[in-house]
Amino acid sequence: MNAALSLSPPTKLPGDVGPIHFVGIGGIGMSGIAEVLLNHGYVVQGSDLRSSPITDRLAKLGGHIFVGQKAENLESAEVVVISSAIKSGNPELDEARRRGLPVVRRAEMLAELMRLKLNIAVAGTHGKTTTTTMVATLLDAGKFDPTVVNGGIIHAYGSNARMGQGEWMVVEADESDGTFNRLPATIAIVTNIDPEHMEHWGTEENLHQGFLDFTSNIPFYGLAICCTDDADVQTLVGKLTDRRVVTYGFNAQADVRAVGLHYKGGVAMFDIHLQNEDQVIEGCSLPMPGDHNVSNALSAVAVARHLGMSGDEIRRALAAFGGVNRRFTKVAEIDGVTIIDDYGHHPTEISAVLKAARQASEGRVIAIHQPHRYTRLHHHFEDFCSCFNEADVVAITEIYAAGEEPIEGASRDDLVAGLIRHGHRHARSITTQDELTALVKEQAKPGDMVVCLGAGTISAWANELPKRMKA
Structure with a gap:
């Protein structure tokens, strides 16, 4: 064990602690901490299930990135950082505990940075x-x-x-x-x-x-x-x-x-x-x-x-504010139709984003929403049924489960039926990107705005939509 982890440690994170291993280093919450640690000169490594632009960036900054999560990735690690999404049964977390390594929650490591x-x-x-x-x-x-x-x-x-x-x-x-x-x-x-x-x-x-x-x-x-x-x-x-x-x-x-x-x-x-x-x-x-x-x-x-x-x-x-990715981000304008990608996945967020779209658009607003988690849809079902009022057309995709099991009464079709029951004039379900493309080609006119909303894979649909519309 590194001497810096002995008794009576300094009040600030020692410069010679490490290597610091992040389980799920490509996550948006973990990667930012890893990047700042790298810039401070700490030895940082981490794993993720797949490579991404985020992990590529960390590698260029000097981080050692493992694709896939397995016990042997921790061979040289002295500290392991996890998010709340990492549970017992994860091979790296289990190995860290078997070896008696310090296991640090994301917020705890962020707090250490903040002490500086x-x-x-x-x-x-x-x-x-x-x-x-x-x-x-x-x-x-x-x-x-x-x-x-x-x-x-x-x-x-x-x-x-x-x-x-x-x-x-x-x-x-x-x-x-x-x-x-x-x-x-x-x-x-x-x-x-x-x-x-x-x-x-x-x-x-x-x-x-x-x-x-x-x-x-x-x-x-x-x-x-x-x-x-x-x-x-x-x-x-x-x-x-x-x-x-x-x-x-x-x-x-x-x-x-x-x-x-x-x-x-x-x-x-x-x-x-x-x-x-x-x-x-x-x-x-x-x-x-x-x-x-x-x-x-x-x-x-x-x-x-x-x-x-x-x-x-x-x-x-x-x-001069330049904005942040997936917060009312303009993907493209195709034949006068503006395509927006947004992270909104809670009824309060969806309502605010669609109101903003109405303020920004000269034409109609077409909302495409991928519900995120059955539990969220179940707990806020009535709010979901009324948060799309600023959209002229609403299309609901299959739910992004995020590992959850289905809940009765909280399906895509239940939400569409709820929207119609609450008075929405044009709500429908879609399943595929082809159906999304067909819907936009059918409904969108110059001056209209298509807003893709959700925390799951809907962002990829939004970014691929311009190419599909040109096909």
Whole structure:
């Protein structure tokens, strides 16, 4: 065992620990941590079931990548990092425990990285990845040169992670398994709270307590930045009695507030009232539609003002925002039809994305949705039946099971029937990419927008659709 792992370790991750082995290194959450560790000079290796652009990037940075997961991959490893998706029975996890190696959860390793910096952690059921990207964008513009670990590919970086030389780190804080409470945030952002990942939380009371713990963990010199347009977050704010809080949103009570919001060619135009400062940042723009995206931007503005950025710097940074992969990403425009790829898979997200599509489109909105997990469809069935109201046409694919067994009453056809029963005028099921292509050719006209939504394989369908439409 490496001497750095002996008793009385230093308070920061030793430079000679390693090799550090990631089980599932190609995952969007794991790869960002691995990349930052590599850039810090640590010896990093990892395995995944298949190679990908992410694993190729890590290999170019010096990581040793194994394709396939087996016990012998751990031959030289001294520390093993796993996500909550890795369970007993995984050959590498079982081998690590047989050998007595330290097994570290993803959030624990992220927390170790965060101890090297001052930190901004972005939490919330929806909008974390976009908000993390926006905070990073503004800090870049303010010359803070932040380190970033995100849950999506930031277009400006071509990666979900970046090593900066500044004192600040911006991270996405995943609440799905409760481990976000281990993150030593200096500034904690909460975008919203919805009953999601209830297989971990059990009750909404536990979920709300988790977010309260997350925000209460900030130091006395820290800051909680909370969206009070969300009723549950507003309740959270009322319980944060011993820490500084800045609120944001569209409501008149928000400290950082967007006013005069309108859209022109899919670009959001608005002013920002800084109510605590009695100032207005006029003439702001964000090159993407969606009230939810403007809301996310306000949290980044709150961070920027807290760190001393000027109104002009903020205005320029918002106007230049480059976006994040699979968050209202334009794939192509074919014969006047715009094709959008989006990660939205929860009813709240789907509703927000389709509203944004309506704001950005001059024609009709055609939604293609691949439900993600039977349990999610089952738990939120009524919400799924009403979240497609902004779409003129809805097509539902087979469910992406993510390893789950079917649940009675929560199938693709059940959802289509539910949409029709709830009054949707044009909902249908599709099974294959050929059927998707035929539907788009039949329904889409110049000026229309096709929005592919889901967390599974629907992204591949969206990216292959332009070629199929030309065939």
